[in-house]
Amino acid sequence: MAATNIEVWQQATVVETAAVTEQIQRIVLRPDLPRRADPGSHIDVKLLNGAASLQDEVLKRSYSVVESADDGARLTISVFRAPSSRGGSLAMHALRVGDTLQITQPLQNFPLRIGAPRYLLLAGGIGITAIAAMARVLRELHADYTLVYAGRSRADMAYLNELQELHGDRLVAHINDEGTNLEVASVVGALAPDTELYMCGPIRLMDSVRRNWLERRLNPANLRFETFGNSGWYAPQEFTVRIPRLGIEATVGPDRSMLEALEDAGADMMFDCRKGECGLCEVRVLRLDGAIDHRDVFYSERQQKAAEKICCCVSRVASVGGEAGAAQGSGQGLPSIVIEVP
Amino acid sequence: MSIAPVVDSTAVKSAPRTSNASSTTNKVLGYPLNAWYVAAWDYEVTRKPMSRRIADRPLALYRAEDGRAVALADACWHRLAPLSLGKTLAGDQIQCPYHGIIYNSAGRCVSMPAQETINPSATVPSFPVVERYRYVWVWLGDATKADPELIPDMRQMTDPAWAGDGLTIPVNCNFQLVLDNLMDLTHEEFVHGSSIGQEELSESDFVVTHEGNTVTVTRWMLDIDAPPFWRKNIQDKFPGYEGKVDRWQIIHFESPSTICIDVGVAKAGTGAPGGDRSQGVNGYVMNTISPETAKTCHYFWAFMRNYRLESQLITTQLRDRVSRVFKEDEDMLEAQQAAIDANPDYEFYNLNIDAGGMWVRRLIERQLAAEGRLVPFA
Numbered sequence: 001m002a003a004t005n006i007e008v009w010q011q012a013t014v015v016e017t018a019a020v021t022e023q024i025q026r027i028v029l030r031p032d033l034p035r036r037a038d039p040g041s042h043i044d045v046k047l048l049n050g051a052a053s054l055q056d057e058v059l060k061r062s063y064s065v066v067e068s069a070d071d072g073a074r075l076t077i078s079v080f081r082a083p084s085s086r087g088g089s090l091a092m093h094a095l096r097v098g099d100t101l102q103i104t105q106p107l108q109n110f111p112l113r114i115g116a117p118r119y120l121l122l123a124g125g126i127g128i129t130a131i132a133a134m135a136r137v138l139r140e141l142h143a144d145y146t147l148v149y150a151g152r153s154r155a156d157m158a159y160l161n162e163l164q165e166l167h168g169d170r171l172v173a174h175i176n177d178e179g180t181n182l183e184v185a186s187v188v189g190a191l192a193p194d195t196e197l198y199m200c201g202p203i204r205l206m207d208s209v210r211r212n213w214l215e216r217r218l219n220p221a222n223l224r225f226e227t228f229g230n231s232g233w234y235a236p237q238e239f240t241v242r243i244p245r246l247g248i249e250a251t252v253g254p255d256r257s258m259l260e261a262l263e264d265a266g267a268d269m270m271f272d273c274r275k276g277e278c279g280l281c282e283v284r285v286l287r288l289d290g291a292i293d294h295r296d297v298f299y300s301e302r303q304q305k306a307a308e309k310i311c312c313c314v315s316r317v318a319s320v321g322g323e324a325g326a327a328q329g330s331g332q333g334l335p336s337i338v339i340e341v342p
Numbered sequence: 343m344s345i346a347p348v349v350d351s352t353a354v355k356s357a358p359r360t361s362n363a364s365s366t367t368n369k370v371l372g373y374p375l376n377a378w379y380v381a382a383w384d385y386e387v388t389r390k391p392m393s394r395r396i397a398d399r400p401l402a403l404y405r406a407e408d409g410r411a412v413a414l415a416d417a418c419w420h421r422l423a424p425l426s427l428g429k430t431l432a433g434d435q436i437q438c439p440y441h442g443i444i445y446n447s448a449g450r451c452v453s454m455p456a457q458e459t460i461n462p463s464a465t466v467p468s469f470p471v472v473e474r475y476r477y478v479w480v481w482l483g484d485a486t487k488a489d490p491e492l493i494p495d496m497r498q499m500t501d502p503a504w505a506g507d508g509l510t511i512p513v514n515c516n517f518q519l520v521l522d523n524l525m526d527l528t529h530e531e532f533v534h535g536s537s538i539g540q541e542e543l544s545e546s547d548f549v550v551t552h553e554g555n556t557v558t559v560t561r562w563m564l565d566i567d568a569p570p571f572w573r574k575n576i577q578d579k580f581p582g583y584e585g586k587v588d589r590w591q592i593i594h595f596e597s598p599s600t601i602c603i604d605v606g607v608a609k610a611g612t613g614a615p616g617g618d619r620s621q622g623v624n625g626y627v628m629n630t631i632s633p634e635t636a637k638t639c640h641y642f643w644a645f646m647r648n649y650r651l652e653s654q655l656i657t658t659q660l661r662d663r664v665s666r667v668f669k670e671d672e673d674m675l676e677a678q679q680a681a682i683d684a685n686p687d688y689e690f691y692n693l694n695i696d697a698g699g700m701w702v703r704r705l706i707e708r709q710l711a712a713e714g715r716l717v718p719f720a
């Protein structure tokens with residue numbers, strides 16, 4: 001909501017931190033200027049990351065507010081430690097009680113509308129952090145909702161037991177290693193047409209929901225999603241990017257974005273959201289050795305397939321055949337992309 | 343108890359007071375947000391969007407094709423152009439007048455003309471709306487608490503046993519000053535001397551009670567001459583009646599800003615104080631005041647009566663006569679606000695006659711404290 005998202009940076013103190021799964025840390029913060037966080041809101045966090053490069057650099061990351069207690073005096077976030085995602089998760093995991101960090105007040109890009117006839121909340125993996133508070137509010141309002149939570153294994157799924165206790169039959173868990181995989185087509189296929197769907201999860205899941213939504217001609221305004229922390233179709237790999245006109249060439253490490261690498265190399269880049277929504281960081285693709293891993297939600301499927309342009313704040317290049325988790329590509333060096341920038 | 347710092351857009355620059363500095367001594371209070379406020383009369387909201395600021399929130403109000411009233415923030419997500427200057431489209435949609443983004447009644451973007459996808463964060467706030475008692479009510483606070491049962495009781499507005507009409511007065515004063523005005527009617531003697539004022543008002547005793555979110559002030563004046571306004575009314579029902587009357591004013595406040603006043607006169611000694619009003623005429627002055635800014639408000643009122651229901655003539659006459667009376671209040675309230683502004687270092691003092699108004703202030707103060715917003719306006 002445009003008017004209410006002016007960032008107010010402030011200090012917050014870590015008051016609790018605990019592992020909820022092997023890779024997910026639950027961190028409770030006490031902000032200096034507490035403000036109630038509505039479901040769907042997130043905070044931005046500034047971190048010093050000494051590990052990613054020789055000099056310290058400031059990283060800005062967004063985390064959903066899992067729970068806001070005492071009118072925002074206790075904000076709970078949960079951080080997934082991906083070997084590669086958008087960096088910074090290591091620094092977050094290293095936080096200890098009493099540490100301080102810079103955060104914004106709760107920001108809202110994913111508001112829950114009160115009063116829909118029925119809701120489907122859909123969370124994949126760490127995406128539960130954006131969804132859990134919505135489920136709690138809908139339960140309190142006696143709304144008609146279902147919470148679908150998909151994950152690889154019980155041990156990987158944060159808050160599963162608490163959610164089961166709170167939501168009972170309204171929670172439907174899909175767990176891959178128990179053979180209860182989520183079938184997106186049947187879930188979307190079974191929806192009453194006036195259902196509002198709120199989702200957050202890996203890009204494969206969200207793309208598949210979007211495709212089914214379009215095919216079933218459901219109202220696009222009823223499909224809501226949170227995008228930050230989107231994963232891609234491929235595991236992040238190192239690749240090179242070149243802008244011939246400016247004589248710039250850079251290597252993009254797995255925990256850096258193409259935009260960051262180009263900025264570091266001295267290119268004067270335009271951007272706004274840095275999370276694949278606005279399209280302002282668009283660059284033109286001149287040549288490609290590899291596959292584009294589109295991680296934005298700005299382009300339509302048709303535009304993504306055309307592969308003429310790419311949102312360089314989130315999208316990457318992967319070696320062809322290099323599916324998520326696969327090792328380095330074709331053996332002819334790094335995947336690469338040649339681009340033109342505005 | 344600590345007071346949460348105010349960080350929302352209605353924030354005022356002054357430091358929050360602590361709770362022991364009771365805000366009943368503040369000249370004016372902030373406005374609770376977890377409350378229903380009237381945004382407009384039912385007839386004002388149409389397919390052509392209109393703009394109105396309520397509790398410092400600029401709203402775009404319009405009706406969907408099915409007639410449902412909609413309240414969206416009056417600022418497009420993209421570049422904040424006012425949606426109220428846009429146009430309504432099929433169903434429940436409204437289009438921004440600037441670059442054509444289309445929203446539905448939930449404030450969700452459904453079309454972004456210049457691109458193939460919709461930016462997922464493109465929404466404008468949409469506020470709960472209920473239409474009741476000829477008004478369109480909006481809820482600007484926590485939407486999870488927007489229970490239509492909390493709409494104040496103004497049933498005379500639509501009850502077939504009552505007839506009447508009203509108007510809106512835009513007043514250049516804080517809404518609290520209007521509430522003060524209506525809770526203490528001794529001002530009638532001085533402000534409304536030519537219509538409803540009489541000295542018995544100040545001389546007679548009154549009783550204040552409060553319960554939950556309501557305050558009631560009751561005043562009876564027995565065996566008095568009817569002032570001009572009431573002489574005309576009782577003669578509408580009992581042509582030629584010239585005798586003494588028993589007059590009542592029973593002021594019902596419902597937090598945060600609705601005051602319905604049961605008023606009337608009956609032939610003296612015919613049992614009105616005991617409940618038999620058959621020899622009298624009864625009106626209900628319906629008032630609900632919506633803050634606009636810290637120094638302006640929308641004062642919605644109507645005068646309803648339960649006699650001579652068939653007479654449109656009387657309806658129009660009453661509306662005009664009450665309107666003239668309220669103009670006298672408006673002038674006084676605006677002069678008072680100007681004097682408050684011109685004398686920022688002077689305090690209010692309170693009198694015994696302010697008891698009703700002081701209870702109103704206390705209830706509003708509690709509501710503000712519950713919202714963590716107990717701060718006086720700067």
Ligand code: FES
Pocket residue numbers: 270271272273274275276277278279280281282296298311312313314
């Ligand atoms: S900066 Fe917004 S999409 Fe890249």
Ligand code: FES
Pocket residue numbers: 418419420421422423438439440441442443
């Ligand atoms: S300001 Fe509304 S579409 Fe641009």
Ligand SMILES: [Fe+2]
Pocket residue numbers: 523529530533534667668671
């Ligand atoms: Fe008056």
